Amino acid sequence: MKSIALLPGDGIGPEVIAEAKKVLAAVGAAYGREMTFESYPFGGAGIDECGDPYPEVTAAGIRRSSAILLGAVGGPRWDALPLEQRPERGILRLRADLDVYANLRPVRVHDVLLSYCPLRPELAKGTDLVIVRELTAGIYYGERGRSRANGEWQAYDTCTYTASQIERVVRAGFETAQKRRKILHSVDKANVMTTSGLWREIVGDLAPEYPDVKVHHLLIDNAAMQMMRSPSQFDVLVTENLFGDILSDEASMLAGSIGMIPSASLGPDVSLYEPIHGSAPDIAGLGLSNPIGTILSAAMMLRHSFGWEAEADAVEAAVFRVLEEGYRTRDMTKVGTEAVTTSEMGSLVAEEV
Amino acid sequence: MKSIALLPGDGIGPEVIAEAKKVLAAVGAAYGREMTFESYPFGGAGIDECGDPYPEVTAAGIRRSSAILLGAVGGPRWDALPLEQRPERGILRLRADLDVYANLRPVRVHDVLLSYCPLRPELAKGTDLVIVRELTAGIYYGERGRSRANGEWQAYDTCTYTASQIERVVRAGFETAQKRRKILHSVDKANVMTTSGLWREIVGDLAPEYPDVKVHHLLIDNAAMQMMRSPSQFDVLVTENLFGDILSDEASMLAGSIGMIPSASLGPDVSLYEPIHGSAPDIAGLGLSNPIGTILSAAMMLRHSFGWEAEADAVEAAVFRVLEEGYRTRDMTKVGTEAVTTSEMGSLVAEEV
Numbered sequence A, B: 001m002k003s004i005a006l007l008p009g010d011g012i013g014p015e016v017i018a019e020a021k022k023v024l025a026a027v028g029a030a031y032g033r034e035m036t037f038e039s040y041p042f043g044g045a046g047i048d049e050c051g052d053p054y055p056e057v058t059a060a061g062i063r064r065s066s067a068i069l070l071g072a073v074g075g076p077r078w079d080a081l082p083l084e085q086r087p088e089r090g091i092l093r094l095r096a097d098l099d100v101y102a103n104l105r106p107v108r109v110h111d112v113l114l115s116y117c118p119l120r121p122e123l124a125k126g127t128d129l130v131i132v133r134e135l136t137a138g139i140y141y142g143e144r145g146r147s148r149a150n151g152e153w154q155a156y157d158t159c160t161y162t163a164s165q166i167e168r169v170v171r172a173g174f175e176t177a178q179k180r181r182k183i184l185h186s187v188d189k190a191n192v193m194t195t196s197g198l199w200r201e202i203v204g205d206l207a208p209e210y211p212d213v214k215v216h217h218l219l220i221d222n223a224a225m226q227m228m229r230s231p232s233q234f235d236v237l238v239t240e241n242l243f244g245d246i247l248s249d250e251a252s253m254l255a256g257s258i259g260m261i262p263s264a265s266l267g268p269d270v271s272l273y274e275p276i277h278g279s280a281p282d283i284a285g286l287g288l289s290n291p292i293g294t295i296l297s298a299a300m301m302l303r304h305s306f307g308w309e310a311e312a313d314a315v316e317a318a319v320f321r322v323l324e325e326g327y328r329t330r331d332m333t334k335v336g337t338e339a340v341t342t343s344e345m346g347s348l349v350a351e352e353v
């Protein structure tokens, strides 16, 4: 029996979570698996209900769960709040609290989606990569501040990494590569940053332990360029928090819509699964959103948290079958495809499962 | 009379500088302009000649010059040196020394180059943008260090900005936009970084002084995505040092080859012009490199440092005429084009001028 904590959050969060739950229920029925679901307030919804984007009740609830599925957070209603009180801060606190240091963001340009990719098809074809982003350190969590000196404001942010923070995520990168095509690109800015120098050193020190993996070092500026020039060269990329944020959003475009991309944030205890898209408050409640990123995040949960490989494969296969049949949510409809609502898409995938 | 300091640097640096000099000489002859040229050691060449990537003799020489044209620096021979002694450090010291805070990187997908762009032509067509990158502060220049604590290494880098450092480059962004299509995208990570919060505030404070410019705020992750999705939406982007580094390398791919992209680094005194490509030591001396980025940098010098608009226009027009005639250096040859060497390309452009 697995207990899944749902954090629907804000905007389109609740509607995409509802569809993922539908698909998980279908998995349970088809494979005789028991799963329970419990929803908790989070993000803007947490602020509204409990005055905190990451309320006590939520923190306590997820500690008792087997895995967490998150929708999306944020919206204009909370944008005026100071940084420390905003919905996004709930995400950062949640990541730190769970210590989910390895954020996996797979990007796959499935043939049926090739026509959605902004790149020329011959460059994008066959792209199948995973970005392993460090998620609990770096400039997101370093000391920061603002002060007045010499009659003007100044501000600072600190990027910090310890060797062990680097080592564990780099190992996750190597291990991910070992299960795939065995190519690892480590991305840093070692010609400028001291944290990157340490990062590169540790990658070099660990490489002999993974002799089957071919390692490349790439500067982040070059990586951003290569991602546009020839993304199919990549298998696994491992990088620090901020670079991973930038590079994974860039890479997500290759799949045609950011609504397609799932993520898994793995840590020592409970892991966290969420689509990489935002809360899109402008289209919330209209049936226009794409639940596939969330459904594929749920598949990652089956695989990584529960070890249910067959079930995960079934969900992924179902998603691509529905896409091959021509069904698309409104972010991806075009001539020759059939437009469906968020909820219809969820039902189609659930039926396929 | 204008005196131009040449810093050829390493790898392909000397050969691309030679071609730009050829074109500048043609401009002088055609328009009756006097220019003198003086070369100084810099980068790896500085280390080899004087034991310093930015030697005294070079620092003194450029102070007496009207403008500086730089080739490229770095190479495997100096890669084993510690960070503080490497060729790249010469660039960072030079930028700081000259206080060239506004780095302009124009990217234009000229119709004749559309077939080189990795994006689908209909998405790339008409792209004509300038990235204004802050160049003398941020994480490149903040305090950094490495230490042992609790039995392990740790490292940190600090990103710092003062209000006046932000204000002057943001003004450069607004002013650049005013001379163009009057759209300014300010790129930051204001949902996480305190320096970005200050940045966004200052952009907001200055906006009323430029009522003709339409301002948008974009997170860096979203900007990296939009650059791949629809680059033609951009006119001017203004951003901090590291984000500008990443975003401009990504954008450079749109023009088909990084060898095409010039840059101007503007400051209160002497300004600095350089292609954005690296030193490509593997192809140095073989006539394979593309001198156009350097030639277009020289054109920016004529415009920004000398105020010679007609001359700058003439160089840019000459470059695109030569490309329209089908001539390409080896980075860009394909069926239907005529392959030329670095030096032939320089001569072709010089003749057109």
Ligand SMILES: CC(C)[C@H](C(=O)O)[C@@H](O)C(=O)O
Pocket: A088, A091, A245, A276, B191, B192, B221
């Ligand atoms: C919401 C924001 C703080 C977050 C991040 O920058 O990590 C988001 O962009 C992401 O990538 O999950």
Ligand SMILES: CC(C)[C@H](C(=O)O)[C@@H](O)C(=O)O
Pocket: A191, A192, A221, B088, B091, B245, B276
């Ligand atoms: C060589 C390196 C330090 C430099 C930078 O990061 O600024 C380069 O990438 C650039 O963009 O000019």
